[in-house]
Structures are given as structure tokens and as C-alpha cells.
Amino acid sequence: MTLKLNPFHTPKPLRSRQSQPQMYQRVTILDLSSQRLSGSISPHTGNLSFIRKLLLQNNSFNDEIPPQIGQLRRLRILGLHNNSLIGKIPKNISGCLDLVILSLGNNRLIGEIPGDLGSLLKLRRLNLYANNLAGSVPSSIGNLSLLEILYLTQNNLGGSIPQVLGCLPNLHLIGIGFNSLSGTIPSSLLNLSSLILFDVAHNQIQGTLPAGIGLKLPDLEFFSVTENQLEGPIPPSISNYTKLDVLQIGSNKFFGKVPSLENLFKLSCFQIFGNQLGSGKPEDLSFLCSLTNSTNLEYVSIGKNKFAFYATKNQISGELPKEIRNIVNLEVLFMNLNHLSGVIPSNFANLQNLRILQVSHNNLRGIIPSFLGNLTKLIELHMGGNNFHGQIPSHLSNCQSLYLLDLSNNNLSGAIPQQLIDLSSSAIIMDLSCNHLTGVLPIKVGNLRNLNVLDISNNLLVGEIPSSLGYCIALTSLRMGGNFFHGSIPQSIISLGGIEELDLSRNNLSGQIPEFLAIFRSLKLLNLSYNKFEGMLPCEGVFKNATATSIVGNNELCGGLQEFHLPNYISKSFKSTKINIIIFFAFVIPGVLGMALHVAIIYLHWVKKNVNVPNSDFVHHSHWHISYETLLKATGGFSSTNLIGVGRFGSVYKGIVEDIGMVVAVKVLRLNRPSALNSFIVECEASKNMRHRNILKILTVCSYSDHRGPYLKALIYEYMKNGSLKCWLHPCTTSSHGNGLSKKLNFIQRINIAIDVASALNYLHHQCHVPIVHCDLKPSNILLDANMVAYVGDFGLAKFLNTINNQRSSTVKGTIGYIPPEYAMGCNASREGDVYSYGILLLEIFTGLSPTDHTFRDNLTLHNFVAEALPNRVLEITDIFFI
Template identity: 70%
Template sequence: MLPKCIGNLSTTLTAFSSGGNRVFGEIPEEIGNFVNLEVLFMNLNQLSGVIPSNLGNLRNLARLDLSDNNMGGTIPSSLGNLTKLIGLSLSGNNFRGQIPSQLSNCRSLDSLDLSSNNLGGAIPPQLIGLSSFAIILDLSRNHLTGVLPKEVGNLRALTALDISDNLLVGEVPSSLGACIGLTSLRMGGNFFHGSIPQSIRLLGGIEELDISRNNLSGQIPEFLAVLHSLKILNLSYNKFEGMLPREGVFKNVTSTFIIGNNELCGGLPEFHLPDCISKSSKSKKINIVILSTCIIFGVLGVAVILAFIYLCWLKKKVNKPVPSLINSSCPNISYGELLKATDSFSSTNLIGVGSCGSVYKGILKDSGIAVAVKVFHLVHHGALKSFTVECEALKTIKHRNLLKILTVCSSIDYQGNDFKAIVYEFMDNGSLERWLHPSATSSHGNELPKKLNFIRRISIAIGVASALDYLHHQCHFPILHCDLKPSNILLDAKMVVHLGDFGLAKFLLGSSHDTVANQMSSMGLRGSVGYAPPEYAMGCEVSREGDVYSYGILLLEMFTGLSPTDNRFGDNLTLHSFVAAALPERVLEVTDRIPLLARASVWESLVPMKCLKNG
């Protein structure tokens, strides 16, 4: 630790550097005594605590680097007093809250790096409107919301802008074309929509352009092919359509990334895109369609009339219309609506509690549908990251055995505190945990014990396996769930499996900087005790095999009825070793008694008893 007596050094000190060591603890407030300090480097250490507010007294400070530590809290507004500051780097920490607008007072700044933190809220227009940035502005891998302010066009001398992996929305501002000094522009991993603005053609010196993992659409502009300095172009996972250019950067298939745009065609053969349909071919097809339509028009007319008559008859039988489910395209729901839906988050509506949040049952007032509302406990370490990762994971995946997210709420409550919640489809039959261990999970005396027969357990096991196969092998980016256990497996009214709780999920992108999910190393051990593979506790990287291990433990629990955290297990005895010792002679002794009869009857109907007796 840095001792407090460090303040006894001469006040004429102009430079202090302790970077790249193993210094831990908090920064002594006595550092604020060095009023003549011009350089303060304390990066690449293990510092914790907050930034002392009296650092704002160092009016001569030109360079401040506290990056790659374990510091937290908010960024103090007093840093805005450092009007001579040229470079500021706070990346790789756990700073939260909003970016203080007072940093706009630092008119001499030429580089600002706040990446890889937990910062939220909107980007202050006053800050991004500074015309002094000449080198780099890096706000990536945070939780920033709102739009990219149009004032970004004031950064005419900016050479690198990185706002990737945030929660930014809206269209890409056309004012970016005024940043004529840009050589690197990274905006991937947000929620930008619309088309690529024509003003981007003015960035004649651009070398890297990454707008992947957004909701951008339209055709790829031809001017990207004539930006001769462009060396890396990433358009992956958007909604672009039409012909892919063949010139410029599009000649280099190793530097142009277009995967995840299913409506593209043409381009070089190496891109393996379908051929584009010419206008003449389209015209011929249109004529054929028109002719065919005319031929069957009478048949369709009769079908429409019959359908109309049927609908009128059906309408009379329905007392009231069934409300349609909200979906991912609807706007964020408000805090007030969720408050009413859950009866002020009443304990009677509480259906589950986890490490990062609580789940309540609610009835939406407008539609009358039942929903499950997961409210994140933001005061808990890692809860905000869990919210972001779950949104990131669920926004691009769709499978019948995955829990469907209906909408999200990112707001403030009536006390002015940050509020984050995710709204899901309500699962009528609760979690698998309640069915396997009803006495341990039932909180209501009138709740009937849950029982699962053998066939039902087999169906659930297949459903979970199907969900894992989809996550591991069929997504655009493979996703590791990292927390597979019965309480995260939900069952709808038809007992169909829905795997949920992606708060600890991780994307396999091949890079530790490509996604929000890869920032979560600070959340500690992934998984739950008893289900996480042993190597995770030793610091090993998460893997597909880790999910498969958890699935194996889940299978043992389903067919023995014993939890891996049961009191009988401890020391060297685990659920796995308990079952392994019983195989194969004493398998019936460790099998759950509830499905035993159903299992035997099913087996007897499938194979002759003689075969069963012979093994």
C-alpha cells in the first residue's frame, strides 16, 4: 500500500509514477498536496476504493492514468478543475454512474479513455462536443444509453473513436462526416438502426470501420468501395441487403466481414453469397406472378369470403379478445407500469430470489397478460453487468426451449435510484427445482407436491439438451450459459422446457474485447456450487465442456431426486461419486422412487421382460 507519509514529499514534485506494480489499497488523499504535479501514473496495479476528490486541486496536472486497477465509485466532478489536463485514462476499472459533464472544462484534453467500466446514462453532449480531442476518445465496453450526440461532429481532429459494446440507440449521426481526421471508428455491439449515412464518404483517411452487431439496414453504400485507405470493414450481424460491392476493401475477403446479413447477394465468390437477380429476371418473375394471380384470383376470392364468414362466426363465440403478447420490438416499459403490475412488488407476488435479483409475478394493466418481472439488485456487485449480459444474450437468440424476453425497463424509481428489470413470459408450472424438491421450495402450505414421471423427466432432459445444442453450435456467436441448474429451467403450461437466467452467460468470439459478456471476469466464479465444474474454482476459462458437466449433474439430480448440495454430500462424497459407486448392480437403490413405477412400466412395454432380466 502507498503510505500516508508519502504526503511528506516536497510539494515541488512534478511527476509521480507507480505504474506496473502490485500496489493495492486506496490512493492516499495526501497525493492532493502535490500542487505542482504534472504527471501522475498509477496504472496497472491493484488499487481499490474511489478517486480522491482532492485530485481536483492538482491544477497543473497534464497526464493522469489510473487504468487497469480495481477502483470503483463514481468519477468525481472535481476532475473538471484540471483545466491543463492533456490525457486522462480510467479504463479497466469498475467506475459506475454517469460520465461527469464537468470534464468538458478540460479544454486541453487530446485523449480520453473511460473504456471497460460500468458507466451508464447518456453521453454528455458538452463532453463529446469538445473540439480539442486530437488523438482518441474511447468509451467502449460500458453501459451507456441514449443516442450518440450530433455534437460529435465538433471533434474534427479526432483520429480514433470507440463507442462499441454499449446500449446506444438511434441512427448513426450524419455529423460524423465532419470528423475528417478519423482513422478508426468502432460502433459495434449497440442498437443503432437505419442506414449508413452518406456523410461517411467524407472520411477519406478512415482505415478501420466497425459497425457490426447493430440493427442497421438498407443497401451497402457504393462509396465504401472507393475509400482507398479503408483496410478493415466489419458489417457483420446487421440487416443489410442487396448487392455486395466488388471493389476497394471488398476485394479483400480476410479484411471484410459480412456474416449475419442474410439478404446480401453478389460480391466475390469467396464470400459464398447467392447471385443477385437482375431487373429483367425480376420483371419476368413479376409477370409470371401476375398471370398466376389472375388465374387463381377466383379461388382466392372464394377462400377469403369463406374465411370472413368463419371469423364472424368465431367472433360471436368469444366473450372478449385475447390480448397479444408484447414482444422485443415494443418500447421499454416504465417503472410505474411494473409497480402496478406487481402490486408494488408485493412479497405475495415474489416467485424467486437469486444472487442478482428477485422475480415477481405481474399482470400488465393494458393487456391483462401474466408476466414474470426480474428486478435486478443493483447494489449487489455484478448485478448491472448481469442485466447487460442477459439483454445482450437474449436479444439475438430464439429457440422454443429458451425463455423469451418480452421487454426491458431501464429507468429510475420514485426515490431517484437506478432501476433495471427484464420482463419475461410467465411460466405457469414454475421451475424444475419446485418439481424435483417440492418440500424445500414450496412456500405456500396449500401448494400440492410436484411429481414428475419417468417420461416427463426424459422430455425435460431432451429439451435442456436441445437448448444447449442451440446455444453452443447454432447461434451466430456460440454462447455458454455458465449457470445450468434446476432453478433456471422453467416449465410452461404444457410442461415445455424454457432455459432462462443468462446473467452469467459468455459469448465465444475469440477475443476478450469483442463483447460485453467478456468483461465479466470481475464477477468471480461462474456457475453455482455443486453444478459448476471443479476447474472453474481453479480459475480455468469457461467452456462448452463446463456446460456439459453441469448438464450431467442435472441429469443425476433428475433421476436420483438428490441435490448435489444435499447435506449427505461432503468431504470426498459427491452426487457424482455416489451414483458411480452404485453402478451397475445397485442402480435401483439410488433411483428416485417417484418415477420408478412409470419407468418400469414403460420399459416393459418396449422390450420383453426376458430381455430386461438378461440385462
């Protein structure tokens, strides 16, 4: 009898023996996989003596594996992977002599791998990956002559690889990477003609690769020895792996010449970075010509060797190899920081799939070829630090996905092409600094709605600063120093509320320094030196920090901090706009909750506006690439000590990427959860279409797969030092963000957070090219940086308004307490639904009460609770202290 249970089903009571004939039915299959179950696995499973398949994978079972499972003599398949099981692997599992598949991967098991598993002579698959198992790999596994798959990756195993593994004639897959194994690779293992996948990456394995390695493994598709201590030359026979898809031998001590790879027709990933290959001569790169037969090639990493692609920071000289034109599927080419000379070869126009081209900091010359405009898939173009001359080609405007353009530190001249400013659909970073550009900054610069960094410093530009710059609301860095701009700073710059760096130095600007610069909370660096500014210097905001503000060379300024050494000037006390706002809220709006209501009214006023400002499509592709190995190291192997929080579709970890010294937040999707993959896709798609100072930035993504399919998908965000708003309103004790915060938000902070969230919603609803509805606005999705600036995050349930059909939804999306009532009746997601959630959020911010608090029952809601308290008991229900 096959039994697939529904955990929510209540069985009917059994009839008495007198009313029902006696029947003997035996449970042979118990499948409870992916049912969101938790708790312990019942020891009574040991009573299912006739069971052949026990499938409990993809749940949240914890506690130990009950040893009673060892009593199941007929058991053939045991699936417990993707749970949270702890303790040791019961030794008596070896009593299940009929076992064919034993899968315990992705749990928290400890101890050693029982040597008794070697008695399971029928075993074909042994999966123990991603646990905390220690000790050595038992040599008794060599007894399992039928074994096809051995997967022990991501444990703490030590010792050497047992020689007897080379005696397993049916072994197709061996994965023992990410452990602490040492010694050499048994030669017998590399003679197994049945091998398809061989992965021993990230260990401390020594020795060399056998010269005849390519003669023994005819079916090999995946070969990885990355991050070990192997040395010697790369055997030329490796070219015989005609079925090879992935070849990874990076971060070892290989030396000598890279052999021809002309027979690797199916190769898609080639990685030899971080070795001692080559001799610094041009002929070192001859192997690249042999790769032209690999028409599936997508990823090449050859950097940090002695040749010079990911050929960054080598010593390559000469011209760019024309043979690269034959790698028609090439997507990424890194050849920056070398000694290349000559011009960009015209046959580079063949690279129609190229997405990232980095040739910066070389000695390249000539004009920037216009055919680059035909590479329409380009998302990054790095050409800075060369000797290019002539004008910027207007054809670059054809690259409508281009979001990073670096032409800095060249000899370019002429005006900035108007067409270049038409890259409004994608441009995020534009660096044209240190050239000889002339003319004015085009007024159309305001179309660059998603522009994050604009650097046009050290050119010969003239005219006034265009007021249209105020439309570039995503700007965090604006550098215009070292030109001939004149006039005053336009009032429209007040819209750049997320600006962090503003450099207007060494121009001919005049007038008073605008007081609104003092209320920019995010502004960290301000350089107004060597202009003709006059009048009183503000004393608030960035002007409080003499090391972050430079105003030298403005002889008509006065006042300010003593550190600026300006003459005194008596005038009315400076009152920042921020203080005026506080006074307005404190005295004009009656009561603190009235203030919250006023904020909501301001937002609703935004909602009702006809926002007809064109905002083009934003296609976001991350320019920072991060590997699974780097993520693993950054998070301490996704250690629980780095766990920030757990959500519906995944867990979030704090990570430190040592290579760049950056702290990040890593959201790892639980791919076994229903809709988790869809959530990942939605969040990535949403990220392509938005850019705002109050929306949490996705820095990059990591998608790791093996031969079985997706293994890990992760989103990497900016790390928010002050955690989530939830942990400030309701102190968290389980998050490394919160640590049981005892501090409370003050009045001003709550106002600022409310305004920040409203600003983000207004952008999502009306300023995105494709309007977005968040669908899950709540305190845990509001993150706070070191300056208590609020960011809206987690767009896994977001909806695009232009793709929502007219059919009603059968499932409620969102979180109980914040979902608008109409969603429960199947209505489509809408802007109004987000506004409802925002209203609940406002009440929670100013009362400190959650809408799901135990106080609210029997038809009492947070909304009703507040309404009944108005206007007489406002102060009783507020959660605010004043400063």
C-alpha cells in the first residue's frame, strides 16, 4: 500500500472489528516531502516494517534521526535531505541492508561518517553533503561496488581520499569539495572510465595531475580541482575530454604553458585563474586561439597568472588579440590594468553577445570606434586610463542596456553628444572625467532618472549648471569640479535627497551657498572650494564637519564653524529646513497621531497627482560578480552566528567580502519552498526597473548549479547597520541586527522614516517606467542604515501593474495584519492596497503596537484602537519620546 499523507487531513474513526472484516494492508511508501512539516521524526517510524520508501525531505524537521529507522529491513530509499536534523548518523542504519539511496544532505549532522555504511552492499547513491560531519572518508565505502553517486561536499572531513574509491566500477559522480582533505588524488580514481563528474575543489590536496589523465575518462563532463595545492604543468592530454562542459583548475600552483584545448567542443566554463602559468610573453596566449572551437563558451577566467579575459593585473603587452573575434558567444572580457597598445580591432564587432568589456588602464590609442554602438548587449564599457582621442561616438546611444560607461582619463575632446544622454533607460554610472570635453552639459541630463554617479570633472565645460539635474533623483555622487561653470547652484538640486558626494570645486560659481545643503542627511563629502560664493556659511548638517566640507578659495564667505577660519557675521540665527518642518509638525498638527495622519495625507496627495514625467526603462545588471565560494567564505559557511533573519522564502546572513572589504547582507533562497524560485525571479525583475535612494539596492546575485540543477540562489544587498524597523519597534533578540535593542525611536526619527517610506512608494507607484506594487509593506521589510535612513526592501511578492490581468487572484499575497481587506476577496494588487499597508505601518510606527498584537481580538483592530483614542487619549497610546 502506498500512503501519501495530507498533514491537514483528519481521518475518519475506524469501525469496530465486529462491523468490518479484518484486512491486512501494509504501508510500503510514506511520502511527506515538501509539506512544511517541523518537529521531530517520530521513533514510531521504526514500526513500519514493510516500508520501502521513506521520503521526508524538504521540510523543517529538527532533533536527531531516530535510531529506530535502522529496524526497517525492507527500506530501499531514505530521503531526509533539506531539513534541520542534528546529532550523529545512527550507526544502525547499516541494518537497512536493502538501501539503494541514502540521502541526508543539507542538515546539521555532526560526528563521523559511520564505517558500518560499507555493509550496505546494494547502495547506489550516498548523499551527505552540506552538514558538519568530521573525521575521514571511511575506506569501507570501497565495498559499495554498486555505488554510482558519492556526494560529501561541504563538510569538515579531513585526512586523505581513500585509495579504495578507485575500485568502484560504477561510480559516475564524486563530489567531496569544500572539506579539509589533504594528500594526493589516488591515481586509481582518475582511471575510472565511468566518471562523469569529479569535484574535489576547496581542499588542501597536493601533488600533480597525471600526464595521461585525458586518456582514462572518456565521459567526463565536470572537472574541478579549484582552491587546492596542486602543482606542475597542465597535462596536454586534458584536451581529449571531448564531452567536458566545466573545467576549473584555478587557485593552485600550476605552471608552464597552457596546452591546446581545440577538442573541447562543449566547454562552457574555463577557469585557470590564480596559478603561475605563462612566462610573460605574447605566445603565452596562443591557447586562446584553440578555444575558438568551443562555441558554447560563456565564462573564461585566466587572471592572476604570469601571462596576461579575465586577464586583469597581468603584464600583457602588444595589441589586443584579433583571434578573440572567433569566440562569438563571449559575454565578459577583462583585460584592464595591463600594457596593451594599439587600437581596438575592427573585428571586435563580431562579439555581438559581449556584455562587459574592460580594457581600462592600458596604452590603447586611436579613436573610440563607432562599431561599439552595434554591441547592443553591452551593459558595462570600461575604457578609462588610455590614450583615446577624438570625440565620444554618438553611436553608443544604441547600447540601450548600457548602465556603466567609463571613458575617464583619456584625451577626448568636443561636446558631450546629446544622444549619449538618451541612455536614460539604464545609465547608472557615467564617468567622463579628466578629458578635454567642451561645450555645455546638455539639458537632457535630467532624463537620466536612474543615474547614480555622474563624473564630468576636469574638463573644459562651460555654462550654468542645468536645473534639470534635479530630476536625477537617484544621484549619490555628482562631481563637476575643474570646469568653467558659472552662475549659482540651482534650487532644483534640493531634490537630490540621497546625494552622498557633491564636488563643484574649481569653477566660477557665485551667489550664496543654498541652505538646503545643510538638510541632506546622506551628504558625506561637500567640496565648494575655489569659486566665488558669498554670504553666510550654514552651520548644520555636513557643515558641522570641517573635514567633510571644503570651502577654501571663496573670499566672500563668513560665519560657520571656527575650524573654517571665516570672519564673523551677525545675522538671524540659522534655522534649517528640517527644524522648521519639526516645528510645523509639533505645533500646527494637533497631536502626534495627527502628525502621522498628515504624513499620510501628503503621500495621498502625491498619489493623486498626474505624474507624466517620462521615466524610462531601467535594466539593471550587476557589474559586481561574486562566486558561490566567495559567499561561503564571507558568511562563514552560512553559519548560524551570521544569521540576520529568516523569512518566508529564505534566510538572510551577514557577510564580509574580504577581497573588497565590504559588509553585505546575503539572502539565500530556500529552493525547496513553494514559490521561492518565483520570488527570486520577481525580485530580480523588480530590481531591473527601479532605482531610488529609499529602496534597498541589490548589489548582485549568485546562482550556483551543479549537474542536478539549481543548488543555490542568493541575492546580495547593502548591509543595513541598524537592521529592520521591526527590531526598533519590537526589540528583536534572535537577529544579529537587533540584539534586543533597548533604544527607542524618537519623534524626529519616526517622522523621517515615515517620509522615507512614502517617498519610496511614490516612486514605485508613479515614477518607475513600469509601475510596481510592493504587496508586502511591513516593518520587517523596512531597513535602516547607519544614519537611520529608511529603505524599502524584499520585493519577492511585488507586482508590475502593466502585467496584472483582470482575473481575480485565488491566493492572498502579503502578511496578515497589513493586507488590505479587498485582497482577501480576490481583488488584484493595486496602489491603493500599498497605501492601506502604509497606513497600518504609520499607526504601528507611532503607537509601537503591531496589528497582530494579542491585544487585538474580538473585532478590535489597530485601526479601531487608535480611532477610539482620538482625540482625548492620544498621548496614552503613543510610543514616542521627544528630544
